[in-house]
Amino acid sequence: MPESDTVMLDTIIGLFMLVSPSATNYDKVVQTLQQIEAQNPAAAQVITIGVNDQGVPIQGLKIGNGPVASLVVGTHHGNEYGSTAVALGVAESFAKNPVDGQTVYIIPVLNISGYNRNSRFETGLKGSQDPNRDYSGPCKRGAIFNLKSTKALADLLEEKNIQISATLHTYWPAVAYPWGISTRDTDIPQRDQYIELAKAATQESNYQVGNSTQLLYAADGAFEDYAYWKHGIWSLLFELGFSHSPSPSAIQTMIEVNVPGIRRFLETSPKQRVTDHLFTGRCDRGVLQRLILE
Template sequence: MSVRFNLKKSALLATVILIAVSIAQFAQSTSNNRYWMKIRAKDKFERSVIANIVGIENTTEDYVVAFGGDTELKQIQKLGWLMSYSNLADEAMFSGKDFPTKDSAFHNYAEMTAELTKLANENPTLVTMGSIGKSTEGRDTWVLRLGADQSHASEKPAVIYMGGHHAREHLSMEMPLMLAQHLVAQYKAGNERIVGLMNNRDIHIIPMVNPDGAEYDIQDGSYKMWRKNRSRNANGTFGTDLNRNYSYKWGTGGSSTNPNSDTYMGTKPFSEPETINIKNYVEAHTNITTLLSFHTYSQLILYPWGHKYDGLENTKDAQVFETMAKKMAEWNKYTPQQASDLYIASGDTTDWAYGEHKIFAFTFELDPSQSSGGFGGGGFYPGAGVIQPVFNKNIEPALYLMEYADNPYRTINVSIGPIGPIPNP
């Protein structure tokens, strides 16, 4: 069994090397053509080969759906696994200024800023607002800090929630905003559980990690399927994949050295101001023990490792991750799994948070489970009608992470009590 396994890995490694050499011939292409691709892939090893070439957006047992440009399409064709593809220009696009009218419930940058400012101004004893730094184009990246008795916040266990690493994942930016609004409203209503959490936790919320990309994706009246930030690359293209730009095991697989690629990892770890902002903020708040990064889509709960197939070396920590993921899946009905069970991806937020800082970090890939019809933007642009239902199914998981921020090991050792009078869920 192990011989067959090693032969398979060796063959796939040889394939990756051949593809990497071929990519160099196309690396300077700046074509604007973009394609949906349906690519045969029957396991995580074949998916990892594909992930080294193009950004995978959805997986099934037999194939993946990916999105990329001319360079990636040529390499997938060379690989011989391409089942079909569709030019983005042929896809039905949404029209209107800013968000389409039917999607007006989503918040652009100005609207998000206004909502965060309003919440902080109206609740100064519960909420503070600040900037964690500027984006590539000079926008503030806003953070809310929630909790009663803000003067002693750093003495409490902390949890951080963030959304919008990827520009087209607008639903991921609504979840942190709605969580902040929910906590304040329920605290003021006297909800015993929320009062306990707000009294005994230091809660950090960053809804829009990539404000430039989010604005670019909607700026001229049609969704652009934009993923990256808006930094200018040496070959004249734009953007780095922020969720491939973190330092832990950066560039070790599932990310691209091609600036054209949707999974371009940047010139070096933390080459982008947006990831530096997150790094500096997390490292300045050493009481953070749990982290949740919202993404779309696929209905998954992912945890480290993403950069390799092996599980965590620390078996106790592995048990905590598995226990917490399975528990949260009971509420949102997502699939809990180690991130690399999908495919290898390095330089992401959760590997960095756990690998460098031992923070119990999770990625939620929100609804839907797949894009409509297999192709098209429906997965990233599912319509405003999903916002409230998706929040409703994820509020319990979010509160669960908050509750166990005092000691995540309590999830596997019930004899260890919580800090503070927090009712059990």
């Protein structure tokens, strides 16, 4: 990691150690976004993509001004604060050195209520929801977009014409590509390109690469599959690190080994959505077996 990337690393890591009686955990994330903007006013701009079900603005950074739009989103699952830290590490790095030719939208925390109470789930109007099961998909059953946060992110994909997307979770460690849905027909036409992209993204981390269903587990309604299925976005799922509760030093390592890989993914990805991204296989609920939740 270049020295310039380490300037605010201590601040970011410190976020996860500080206890403040007045500020929520999410308030501290927003303060960090504002700091990054203040220190890099030409490159970084704080944005709001909408409000959650409690009316709290979902904030992020828009970094750079290139014609290709890409996305880095963390913390669909509120307890996965390692993903928050890596998203902020990406923001800090990109603000100092934007990705050539790209405008990168970074949303470090999608699930604000879950993040503030260290819970996987988000509080919605219809009760507690798993945000990463709240999108539509070829094998998805039941209601979708029960949460304003997931709808806001889905709208962002359309409004900003996102071409490339990295969604950050903890933990496995792995970087996975579609399909991750409930099927045995997991192959996609772009498999070889995706393998190369996932390898590029893991040069420093040495995480496993593969398709989500085989590497992790099948899940319907996940963002990473939605982005690919709905729009043909180049979409990778990062399952970061080795724990849902990484220590400060583990967080530092997660940032150091993943920020360069996320940058390389955005840089080496094709810059246009794919046209051949529909699911033509058969849905199979039988593969929804594993109970481990990443």
